[in-house]
Amino acid sequence: MSGWAAHLVIAPILLPLVVSAAMLLFDERRRKLKRWMSFATTGALLAIAIILLRATDPYGVAAAPLVYLLGDWPAPFGIVLVVDRLSALMLLLTSVLGFTSLFYSMARWDRAGPRFHALFLLLLMGVNGAFLTGDIFNLFVFFEVLLAASYGLVLHGSGTDRARAGLHYVAINVATSLLFLIGVSLIYSVTGTLNMADLAARIPLVPREDLMLLEGGAAILGIAFLVKAGMWPLCFWLPGTYAAAAPPVAAMFAILSKVGIYVILRLTTLLFGDGAGRAADFADEWMLFGGLATILYGTLGVLSSQTLVRLAGHYVLISTGILLAALGTGQSTVVAAALFYLVSSTLAVSAFYLIIEPIGRGGEDEVAQAIAEPVFEDEYIGALEEEEDEIGIAIPATLAVLGGGFIFCALLLSGLPPLSGFIAKFAIIDGLLRGDGAVPPTVWALITLIILSGLATVVAMTRAGIDLIWTPTERPQLQLSIVEAIPIGILLALCLALMVQAGAVMEYIERAARTLGDAALYTSAALDAPRAGDGAIAP
Template sequence: MSPLAHLAAIPVLLPLAVGAFLLLFSEKRRGAKAALSVTTLTILLGVAIALVAMTLVPTAEGDPPVIVYPLGNWPAPFGIVLVVDRLSALMLLLNAVLGFGCLIFALARWHKMGPRFHTLYLMQVAGLNGAFLTGDLFNLFVFFEVLLAASYALLLHGSGTVRVRASLHYIPINLVASSLFLVGVALIYGVSGTLNMADLARVIPTLEPHDRMLLEGGAAVLGLAFLVKAGMWPLGFWLPTTYSAACAPVAALFAIMSKLGIYTVLRLSLLFFGEESGASAGFGAEWLLYGGLATIAFGGIGALASQSMPRLAGYCVIISSGTLLAAIGTGNSAVISGALFYLVSSTLAAAAFFLLIELIERGRDAGADVLAVTMEVFGDPEEDIEDEDAEVGIAIPGTIAVLGGAFLACTVLFAGLPPLSGFIAKFAILSAVINEAGGVSAVHWLYVFLLMLSGLAVLVAMTRTGIRALWAPQESEIPPVRAAELAPVLLFLFLCAGLTVFGGPVMEYMDVTAQVLYWPQEYARDVLGGQPAPATLPGGTEP
């Protein structure tokens, strides 16, 4: 095993160790905690970039490499393994970028609003990284529980009635999802005798019909748990309320939690029920397709009905989840490639928007959105009073101009308009669907229609909200904004612009990643064929 393979364990072990170490610090030593947290996230960002670079170097056979790290030096499928391929490395990098940017934003003031923020934040990052890296279902459950436990406390960070009310929905729903997770894992293990993902990909094609029925039942139950986290309709009703209640840096980090559900569905559906899985090939694909379409429609309607920016952002996340789930349901690798590009773009856009909302709403009175809707319906009595000395037009201060420009960029990204990365992502998905071999089915045309209609709905909703909040605010003040708070927003938007400029190389990466996902037996060979490092005796000699 190459010494560089040890990098695969750092995204899990480092934040867990530092988070536990920070428990020894008093809450008065926030400066030291912040320094350690920033250092940790900086290292994780560097490690993620290194892992992505390692997956770019093909093997001697010309195949994309898969890094297998056996914990405790026990080989798969008997031991716990961490697996880094192109998809997991991509998600690690995305999580590191979001984690770093949201932490910088939180250091301005939010990390002082409650106890143990840095420990909980690092535990959340570690849980996400572990879920992206793990190679077996049981440890996937473990890492899910780690990140969920941290998210329960982070949702309540900053206190307040709204956050407590949201947690009364969020926590029970996720506890039920965790119970479904265990039931599904138990059924799968009872039938197959293994929980290693690569081993399951090898075993599933050989199952007898009666065992296959139980396995598919377990997979369906397991899928419900993932789809709750992904926010698929009707399982995602909790998402807009929860995300809008969380403080800004937490809500921005939560943007990738829904994508974790998408990642797991994509990984397991193609690994367990790909073309090589025998009679189970394509199991659940239609449910994902139709469920994704319903989720897009639900998110579009919710966006148009939203009277506040945080809820609008939540419904934009739901639309992105529906788009990705429907893409997985098409079973087309070219569509999956565009969907991976869309996953990165939409996650960065959602994180930037959640942070931006907090900056914009500082200068607004409580209930300003509801007041604006009321005035649209009934009118403003003061508008009838003519003032000959009133100035024509309004002066736009520099802060409002910057925030307005960032809001415009988020609008363009969510609506899928050129020239930013949202347009490239949606164009890649649409072109792959329309150019599908064998003709385009009616349901795929419906996917195209809903994808375009949802973009129009988001454009209308964002434009209306932007006019209320930035162009004609009611008795608002210029919000005080620090450079450290604005920098993460601009960073995420700059990365989206970078995805546009370097769209060709990025799409090539996504194309290869999507193709590799359709080779489950190759994945199983790489994971199960990896050998542990030879044991050594004191003195450096082998036994």
């Protein structure tokens, strides 16, 4: 990439920031304008993510990561943004979820409270920044941006349950941010840098007497990420918070736990991989056993859940546990399969959150109440009159559409053949069994829990589907608008495409995993990136 195209690296951060700031100039009477601004922005982010994905993997040929030097300051002194195959994949996944969740919210949910669109774009900015940054301190900054936006989105729509869950969420994440800063401070005190590429070069040279301080700082930092990822016993906040959030917000939050997984994967392979000397692989056992415990806890939660939103929240924990345990085995053959599972499970659970709301919608739903009694009444004067009839046209045979989507999600989340969830779990199990030598008991335990968690999900989803969809009741007839059906259809179609094109997708992800394991490639690209004054912006 050269010329103007090189600036696309910063666009996923800059574009939502500028548009969200511009939205603050308009009050809630201009909701239609805000909708179009948000929709155009998420569409542009999706296009940019596709371009960056192609740029990092030109026709399957090995390519160095794209590096953007903010202010033209060289690394490690300035802020560096880095895009490789993995970060480009995560950007694309975030853009897809952002586009579909925002589309769904336009049916009704964005009217349940003020500043929805500005907060939503700030959340996208923070998530994109976390995937792009090449500096741990700026990772903290982007984490705080996405958390600040998520605080407002969790509370969007008001209600006692939502306020209670939101306050718990805020308190836990404020404490986690403090741990983040402590871990960063300890790492900086030992190495004298926070640039990821520079850290990868300095950690092998850390003296033995400072090694414990370095590992302590990394462990504290890891706890902060594991809270956000939802590892047991740090995950008690997640099911309740996701259950209380508005459906499009919960669908977007499906990526937030994966931000923690991404950071753990990035730092363990880059800073504590095979080339880290005495600090190599120091946290693998903790990830493995923590992942096993998380799968077990999530499985029990799925079986005991009395509502679909709680079931979905506990499934997020199952997916987190599978990813952590698979990465904790330390087997390079499992990384690509785990990344394929990350993509498949995130798309599936996001679609499931969008399906849940129409299935459980009653005659007097909370959105109608929130719109009828707005908290900031002065900003809503005239806004509701303008958009009173914008919910959309109801789809005939809604029961068949929602029932079919529910069955499709059940098959995906359970990992039953032939869908992408099965392909991902089969690839993980195959990679675990391909390790050198005898298979250790912990690996057999992981394989057993993967299978049992899928069985538990089948049982729970079947029971819930019979109770809520196919059992005759006196509840109001299910309704679904076209605006709500389209994003659900997009997500399920992408899951189907993952099955049909599993070979091509897995080949890309395998190349991303190989690049991830090559710390020297990332380090040289970031530290040796030419400045604009030297005739180029990025390699």
